[in-house]
Amino acid sequence: MQQKLKIAIQKSGRLYEDSVKLLKDCGIDVKNGINKLKTEAENFPLEIYFLRDDDIPQYVEDAVADIGIVGENVLYEKNKKVDVVEKLGFGKCRLSIAVSRGEQYSGPAYLQGKRIATTYPVLVQRFLDEQGIRAEIHEISGSVEIAPGIGLAEAIVDLVSSGSTLFMNGLKEVETILRSEAVLVRNKSLDEEQLKLLDRFLFRIRAVKKAKNNKYVLMNAPTDKLQDIIALLPGMKSPTVLPLAEPGWSSVHSVISENQFWDIIEQLKAAGAQGILVVPIEKMIL
Incomplete structure (x- = not known):
């Protein structure tokens, strides 16, 4: 029986469409039915798992999936033991600090003693430690941008693309702590056959990327x-x-x-x- 490479991609959300498009641009025929969490490519030895983005690093570390496509923001927040093998050039965004538009932000020292709302407590704490700042982190999921308006925090750290959501909530972006894009990660213990399949897959990805550039x-x-x-x-x-x-x-x-x-x-x-x-x-x- 031919061995297959197992890849985890986002089942919905920011990276889903670009991940599926990448597979198709690589000539890999993927059929994903409604609410289907697993499928197989018909013309390449690849099994595709459709998972929550937050779970992908863990699944790859545990070898449930051999490789995965995930945003760097999620990868570094989860801090799992996986290897990054390729930056994919899509899903670009930045993890930034934002404060109320009327505030005078003087640099990271502004955050000393402040309350910060975020979905990324690990990355925020790392940034604060690097800057020698002590602040109170409030971990919340979703609607982070409303935190200053309801008195939960004086600052937020959240993903930013255009900045329009911040503007609509009376906030301004003042500092970027991480620039993120989608990356391909792999389990650290792939066997020789799996590594050969990964090399074949990477060959196709790099040809597609080179063409786009x-x-x-x-x-x-x-x-x-x-x-x-x-x-x-x-x-x-x-x-x-x-x-x-x-x-x-x-x-x-x-x-x-x-x-x-x-x-x-x-x-x-x-x-x-x-x-x-x-x-x-x-x-x-x-």
Whole structure:
């Protein structure tokens, strides 16, 4: 019987859709029926468990699941003995301190002797210890942002994406204590066969990630400007150059990082490139 790799992902909430999309982008066919907590991929040796995000680190530590996708905020709060094997690039947020908009926040020392409401007492206590501050932590679940308004606390520590929820509750973000994204974690005691399956899975994940971070670019270049244009292109090795039917022109193909994209495109235009076509990359194997 073929061994399967068991992966735990969030059954609902912030990371669920992106986790399932990642599996599908990796060519793994996942069918998740309504309220189904376990399924198997049809074309890859993978069992998928749909669990509460707070439980995933524990399940991976206990080897109920071999690997899991979880936010760093949950991972470090639960402090379980698992290994992080890959940052996944989605589910980005920050764990931040917020106070009432009328307060004058002067830095971490502001929290001395204050009451702090949070769902993340471990991370908050670690931050306070690092800063040499003593404060009273109130652990609550859900609706943390209302705590100052009802007199429960003078500050909160909560996940922030856009900050709109804080604004609507009369709060302002004043300090970030953790930047978080989804990560792939693994049990520390995988056997040789499980590690081979994990390597196959990681190969697919990294190809998908690489594709998302790069663009395939095609352009027409006058022959007398060709070397100047090629010099601007980073490429994986070197750009592809093909002669066009019209004399004195070539077609140049290359890959450009998303982070460098607009700066390089402007330079290519200035160097004489024309008819620049940008195409998304589905997978990228190096």
